[in-house]
Amino acid sequence: MSAEVECVQKMLEDHGITHTRQREEILSLFIMESKHYKPDEIFKLLRGKGIGIATVYRTLEMLRECGLIKEISVGKDRFYELKNQESKHIYVHFKCNKCGKFFDYYNIEAVQEYVSNVETVEKDMNVKVNDVNINLYGLCSKCKC
Template sequence: MTGKSIGLQLRRNGFKLTPQRRAIIDVISGSEEHLTPSDIYSRLQHKYPGIGLVTVYRTLELLENSGLLCEVHIGDTCRSYLKRKRPGEHHHHLVCAGCGKVVDFVDCELGDLENRLTSETGFSIDSHLLEFMGRCASCRKLVSK
């Protein structure tokens, strides 16, 4: 999903497309890494200084509620976001512990397991969270040097 299409989608949902929101969307969609609110805030300082951290929080909340962002669950923080490459599609992440780069993939092959758990436990299952952690090719090279 490009920055432009995220912006259009926002507007389609009845929200204003302000320069601040454009800037925040630019930062997110220009990065392969997952970013926390303060990551985004500090990247904004270069190109679009003056935007408040509050606005970053508010915009992230808005984008998340509109389903235009993915959360990444890694390490300590529960608040690291990523552009959604596959809007609406069920998918998962493979995250590099070195640089934060995220690759995503679609088929998680968990249907059988889900069925088994349902029948064994009596739970109804609504969703799952699956993320792989590792090191990307370039970070592996760095380590081995």
């Protein structure tokens, strides 16, 4: 058994989720590659394994309710990502208003100043922020010329 599979099984167990092959396959996708997925992308990736679109939607909803993954809405699109369990997680997304393309931005250092503002909010409000979502909209490199 690979470390990833063990990790997935433990996550399901810790969250009180009955272990099924479908749930394991779907959660594995999020763990193997740290990116966001649309439900139909997951369906396409797992179609060969006999997992239907209804199961994909049902499983995503369940994993979201248990706090294992989170839903991000950008305009009309809905994406799902693994929820970081420990520290504050920063998600930076860019959506092109013209072609509708969606990009992830991983340079967390570049948004560090933004995050320190969040720490001020935490202090002022006496809250603990776990996730920071930064959604940027504009024109992508192709569309802006």
